[in-house]
Amino acid sequence: MISRNEIIQTIEMIDQQHLDIRTITMGISLLDCADTDMRSCCGKIYDKITRLAADLVKTGEDIEAEFGIPIVNKRISVTPISLVAAGCAGGDYADIARTLDKAAAETGVNFIGGFSALVHKDFTNSDRRLIDAIPEALASTNLVCSSVNVATTRSGINMDAVRLMGEKVKKAAELTADSGGMACAKLVVFANAVEDNPFMAGAFHGVGEAECVINVGVSGPGVVHHALKACRGEPFDVVAETIKKTAFKVTRMGELVAREASKRLNVPFGVVDLSLAPTPAVGDSVADILEEMGLESVGTHGTTAALALLNDAVKKGGVMASSSVGGLSGAFIPVSEDAGMIAGAERGSLVLDKLEAMTCVCSVGLDMIAVPGDTPAETIAAIIADEAAIGVVNNKTTAVRIISAPRKKVGERVDFGGLLGSAPVMPVHKFSSAEFIGRGGRIPAPLHSLRN
Amino acid sequence: MKAIVTVIGKDRVGIIADVCAILAANGVNVLDISQTVMQDYFTMIMMVDTSQCRVRFNELSDMLAAEGEKTALTIRIQRSDIFEAMHRI
Numbered sequence: 001m002i003s004r005n006e007i008i009q010t011i012e013m014i015d016q017q018h019l020d021i022r023t024i025t026m027g028i029s030l031l032d033c034a035d036t037d038m039r040s041c042c043g044k045i046y047d048k049i050t051r052l053a054a055d056l057v058k059t060g061e062d063i064e065a066e067f068g069i070p071i072v073n074k075r076i077s078v079t080p081i082s083l084v085a086a087g088c089a090g091g092d093y094a095d096i097a098r099t100l101d102k103a104a105a106e107t108g109v110n111f112i113g114g115f116s117a118l119v120h121k122d123f124t125n126s127d128r129r130l131i132d133a134i135p136e137a138l139a140s141t142n143l144v145c146s147s148v149n150v151a152t153t154r155s156g157i158n159m160d161a162v163r164l165m166g167e168k169v170k171k172a173a174e175l176t177a178d179s180g181g182m183a184c185a186k187l188v189v190f191a192n193a194v195e196d197n198p199f200m201a202g203a204f205h206g207v208g209e210a211e212c213v214i215n216v217g218v219s220g221p222g223v224v225h226h227a228l229k230a231c232r233g234e235p236f237d238v239v240a241e242t243i244k245k246t247a248f249k250v251t252r253m254g255e256l257v258a259r260e261a262s263k264r265l266n267v268p269f270g271v272v273d274l275s276l277a278p279t280p281a282v283g284d285s286v287a288d289i290l291e292e293m294g295l296e297s298v299g300t301h302g303t304t305a306a307l308a309l310l311n312d313a314v315k316k317g318g319v320m321a322s323s324s325v326g327g328l329s330g331a332f333i334p335v336s337e338d339a340g341m342i343a344g345a346e347r348g349s350l351v352l353d354k355l356e357a358m359t360c361v362c363s364v365g366l367d368m369i370a371v372p373g374d375t376p377a378e379t380i381a382a383i384i385a386d387e388a389a390i391g392v393v394n395n396k397t398t399a400v401r402i403i404s405a406p407r408k409k410v411g412e413r414v415d416f417g418g419l420l421g422s423a424p425v426m427p428v429h430k431f432s433s434a435e436f437i438g439r440g441g442r443i444p445a446p447l448h449s450l451r452n
Numbered sequence: 453m454k455a456i457v458t459v460i461g462k463d464r465v466g467i468i469a470d471v472c473a474i475l476a477a478n479g480v481n482v483l484d485i486s487q488t489v490m491q492d493y494f495t496m497i498m499m500v501d502t503s504q505c506r507v508r509f510n511e512l513s514d515m516l517a518a519e520g521e522k523t524a525l526t527i528r529i530q531r532s533d534i535f536e537a538m539h540r541i
Binding site for chain 1: 456458460484486488495497499509510513526528529530531532533534535536537538539540
């Protein structure tokens, strides 16, 4: 029998250290919804999503109740819409976003991702139409998330797409100025996007995936932080071991929930994404873990090394605990969703340049960062280009989810509420990148892309 | 199906009796039970068999939680798989 201590330890993890399953995400292929008529395409999309995901939320809630583990989000990811809608002769792509929104609301999920385009080398006509529709699509829906992949290690960086995305981020912010630029919180610009990521806002269902699949994202920064408190002053070998053991336990739970959900929904199990995803709640912070390692305030010298250790140890511990690990897997560093990161930014220890360095070693990239509302589109595009370069050269996924906070200045805050939290407006460099971004074209793939 | 019932909170007379009454009334068999009291803090862990349970698992869970709330106790029932998955390979 399981010992008393083990039972109490699990309950404390859930109760006091915010251990949860962050998301059960159902990936649904919409490739068979293609149609020359947009209304007919929307009809097929709505029917397919509401049919396949009809029991998703209820199943999540049942598992939650039986295992006593919170499952914070139930979500849907779909095939990138630029592929699904490519055959539609006319019509506005924002109508498809509104259809996704309606289908998501009907099934009761928190978010639906996949209003996406993959343009890492160049655009199709459909990609351009989709990207043009992004601001309107996000401003006129509540649950739809959008992502655009602008670079890969294999193909380099599509700088025309980078420029375009800088403009779309600005436009999305303008259209949702009354809610602090909320549309930007649902828009991710990727390099090396993955096809099986269950986390929003960047989830989409890749074309290499099954018809329908269940991916699960686990979390637990609070659990890791708690475990590290017990090894204060110990050398880093002990720190790494402790994180690995904790990540193992957390992932085992994710694997159990993923298999159970897959069985009950009769949908194949895809991957467990073993990410440390913080929430704004106190005690559920990645920054706290870094500070626990001995940094006075997150962002100070040593932060990148601490994060590198954390990210690596989480993967090493988790990978042995699940039969199939995928998605983004590692440590997320969203600023607005992490009480410790917010505090660091407000104290001035965490600045954009340091965050950029941290994205070289974390699981994704610049996430949920607010910049002043008067930041030029070219500057935002240049931030995206820098981040894409880090991803492309280092063979990793990077992303930018940046909020050009309407009418806000450095030092103010934008509040989104819920899991999206609140973002302190951070300064950007005042020197122009406009000429650089104006060049367009493609930054070639690095030499190490030629691996055959 | 095996499940673990945990009761945590301030000690008082009759906690075990109250919890067992709810379990018995719903056809849940107690397989193992252990408890400790540390500094007035009561922790009880029961392994139970819910295969003959007459209500849905969620309902039983709500019933136990509601009973706990009356006297400031936290009463949970969870399928034992979660503990085994986490602590046993």
